[in-house]
Amino acid sequence: MSSQGRTSSALIIGAALSALVVAIALTSLVWTPYDPRDMAAAARLAAPSLAHPFGADAYGRDVLSMVLAGSRTALAVAVTASAIGLGIGAPLGLLAAARGGWVDEAVMRLNDLVFAFPALLIAVLLAAAFGPGAVNAVIAIGIFNVPVFARVARGAALSLWAQDYVLAARLAGKASLRISAEHIAPNLLSGLIVQAAIQLSLAVVADAGLSYVGLGVQPPEPSWGRMLAEAQTLFATAPWLALFPGAAIVLTVLGFSLLGDGLRARLDPRAAER
């Protein structure tokens, strides 16, 4: 009991970093120092200065503005993809645990199938079929997230199904779906929230990776992954082009994973004791 409610430094740092990224993404909707799509020939490859704190890229676009605006792309893709994973995966896991038998087998084998394909492969397939873009990136990462949430939900639900209060609910004549909704889902919510924070950080990396190979959000919409790709050839002359989006990715991923770890420690006393 005492370890529950203990707030670790991981949780504080993670929550602060995550809040910062969200705040930046929201701010960039209404304000950035320059228009991130605006090319200024005069500022091409400008080193960091007062006018351009993060410098400017080969087209003269302000890197600070691009990094700020890139955060909303990264967040939008990550949040939507994780939500898809949670929204489809968790109910599937609950269903598998509630029904057991062939339903369980079917759901879990389907999960294995999806799990075997990396997000990148799914994104390439989708891009080949429908063309590259943010929506397809979201779908690819979302599909990749489904089995993760399904497994977490099923595992936790199975252990909850063994509890006597579930027997009592069955004696009260409740059907398995009603028991899932009333007793199982609320009790595994904390585990899913933890997993969601961790999946958010993975989704940010996946989004950057897809953008890096050109399968993410398309120009002129700024994206951290594509900024890295464009900076690659210019790394010797203009290292800031890679440094700042790279740092943005690292800090965002770090923020979400620390948040996930901190939440886990807070919500699951057993993990905190380790």
Next chain:
Amino acid sequence: MALLEIENLSLTLAGRPLLKRVSLTVRRGEVLGLVGESGSGKSLTALSILGLPPAGAVLSGAVRLQGADLLSLDDTAMGAVRGRDIGMVFQEPMTALNPVRCIGDQVAETVRLHRGVSRAEANAVTARTLARVGMPAEHFPLSRYPHELSGGQRQRVAIAIAVALAPKLILADEPTTALDVTTQAQILDLLIQLSREDGAGLVLVSHDLALIAQAADRVVVMQAGEIVDQGETAAFFNTLAHPYSRALAAAVEPRMRAARAPSSEPPVLEAHDVIRAYSGRRTSLFKPGVSQRAVDKVSLTLAPGENLGLVGESGSGKTTLARAILGLDAASEGDIRLGGEAFSRANPADRRRLRRRIQAVFQDPFSSFDPRWRVADIVAEPFALFDAPPQGRERRRRVEAMLEQVGLSSADADRFPHQFSGGQRQRIAIARALITEPSVVVLDEATSALDVTVRAQVLALLDDLSQRLGVSYLFVSHDLAVVRAITDRVMVMRAGRIVETGPTAEVFAAPRHPYTAQLIAASPNLARALAERKTRYAAASAANSNEAAP
């Protein structure tokens, strides 16, 4: 000089005093029974002797083993004492052994760790020790793994680890609690025999006063971190000087009332030829596995207001039968009728209607309730069986009335389950089972997780409710004392079959089936233990006077 001397041992954890000036001594070759309910500090005392108090505990006082103070030793020195000078046996034989190492290695490890002998020598000691605990190498090779052994056999291995180095003191914390009664008696005898042979002191920690009466030379009673009573066993039970000792002794064998005459009214519950088979492992691709019957054609009837006991050891199929009767297990065969109406083969609508007539209370007061639900919602959950469940004020009123029936207050409705003690939680479970006014309540080990004094209170409540409400109980338990107290009729189950059935008093007085007789003989019984002690004592003193005569 006493072997073990504890002087004014106090233990404080996070500002709370958990042990208060505990002082006791154990002599060589003596069996000391340390008895108390949960939270009394008996296990903490044992752990403090071992130098394993919970993290953050502050200890004061002295624990001396043959005059050497153990509390002043550091971890390394204490590690050398544990196993060599003090052997320990814990409650749970399932977790006491390492599942991935064979039993020989686990016993030999202790020997090699403390003696620094060669592998061959250690193995020789191991084989000797395992033979001493009744597991000779001819039948139980050292290469066996724990999962290949029964609970009792595992506990024997755990005892072998404890006695391998012939320690001066053996600490046994509830060593038989997790075992079946027939196994319990054997393990207890073994522990006492070994400690007598080695001249070691044995501290037997238990919640079970009957077991202590049977085994201990001296009794120490703990309550809320303090020793409240102690004495030589015979004298202790003769006087029962402290009120708490009296309460404990009274609670061991609760007495409710005389059994009622069998009712001639039609039965509220009938079960005919219930079978629950599990398919066994396939040995061939083309042949189905041999199925095993956990419940093998069992039939029973329950009259209105009658309390039927179902006793048996673990694996006898009694819980499986209870689940089949409750309709929780779809895969069982047989015909179950409630008030004459088919329940097991009813259509869903009838099943829901009939389910109001049969409810249950489970063993574990901790997992019985959704931790996120308030008591009011928990107790009202079975209202889901009604087509027009009571709502709002009416629902609340009925929940509060039921809580008061089971001895809780109406204000408890707004609290969460974790705010209640084990006994109070079982009362909540009983309230939930009774809210639909059922005619049958299945109680599956419903009092097994409770302390004896709490158990006596819950039994009294159940008895009172059955008389006031006319509800029938199917009381499933391994605890014969409880079954004897509350049931009118008893069925003895073994390996899926009913071996004996009859009025409780008759079955206990004159069991017809040898297994029933064995069960009754093996289960600790305070009165019998004291009587046996008296005859033993008389025989011993007669022998002494004979020796003295010539």
